[in-house]
Amino acid sequence: MASEIDIYNQYPLYMDPSTKALSLPPSSAQTPSQAAAINTELEELNQLHRALISLDPPNIPPAPLPLNPKRSAQISKLRDSANAAHRKSNYEEAIKLYSYAIDMALSRPGWEPVGVAREELAGLYANRAQAHMALQAWPEALVDAKSSVDSKPIGNVKAWWRIAKCLAEMSRYEEARKFLHKALDIEGKESEGGKELFALLGEVDRALLRGLSA
């Protein structure tokens, strides 16, 4: 057993002297699938390495919790300006700004807590969905609202409502009803947006009935 920990497969890796990027010389004796796996792994490793280099010495990821406030501040600044654009009914601009903020939140370094990223992105996606809805771009809004709910299923009534609304607008009432029931299960009727969910459910049910009778 003790010797097993020391056993490993040696790969003939090559490091570029200037960029310090690792790669696998193509002439080595791996099967194609193995080589592909190694190369994807090395790609990730190089990325991580670049991220580590940009840190302060000693170049190790800090402990997850005291969070670096710089990025959060930038993201919330972008979000605020996007919200302002939305309020001025400048929806294209709002969507653009939300997209920047989303990209920035997605590029948070991996060692920061996933909960923070989820929270942030849930809000950003939900807001972008709203801007899309204002432009009546239902598919885009639907995908964004679904992403938001996927990031944060609980306490996200608005995003649930937006999913159902988009589906209803595209006359996919069955799906809308499914989502509304799920949302009501999670959020409860007494919650903040429960009334709106319930009202939309009524509309969807009526539309379904109408479809049956017609």
Add this chain to the structure above:
Amino acid sequence: MFDVDWLSLAVPVAYLGILLGSLATFSSLYRKRKAHKAASLEPWFPAHLQRDIYFSLLHLEPSTTSTKEKKAPAVPDSIFKASLLRRAAEDIRRIMALRSQKQALTTLVQRGSVGDDLWQRFQRAEKEMEDEVKDVVTEANAYVPGWGQTIFQSANEMMNNDIYRKRMVDQQKKLEEERQWWSKKKTSIQEGFMKELNEGSTASTDEAKTTTTTKSFEASTTPAAGTSVQGSDDDAVLVEAETSNTPASSPNAKKKKGKGKK
């Protein structure tokens, strides 16, 4: 003086001897076979790629300097650190897998549904992972004192972030599909309107024919919107928005915005 009957004594002695001897041979054979089996068992996990790379890197320096006479660049510490982090992330993935499998496997083994060798393989994997984690912690502490305490936390977040990002990418990938579906649906709705319109016009009077199609189209949508509460109302607005290209100007959108914002 009693006379020892050697012959009759030999029988139980021989019996005992044979019994013990056969038991001993059986036990030794059995153990040998078991050990052999355990050694030849398939490992639980496939090769640990990140670990292999880490060790390959560690061994990279001396081999390149000795075989090729090129001036081999020293692998910087940061690469080792990155590689060690990747290794820790993969370790976490494996530990999670082991943990989730353990409960199911124990019940299966207790019921006798699966063979003993599966259980042995599992236990070996557990033992290996324990050693692996210890090894990573010592390595991490060797690079930066105290890193051993946080490396697995960081690796855990990295793994979770990875999973989460992948899910988001998957979600956003559906956009194209949805878009295509919706554009198809939109045209079909439009066609439906046109058909209804044509039927209506041929059935009623020739008057409808004389008006332009767009005019009668709009005229036919308004009563529909009046009678139905929601469905066709929105459809009509949508089609209208598409044909006249005036987004966000309809009162419908305004109302929605207010609702969404609360």
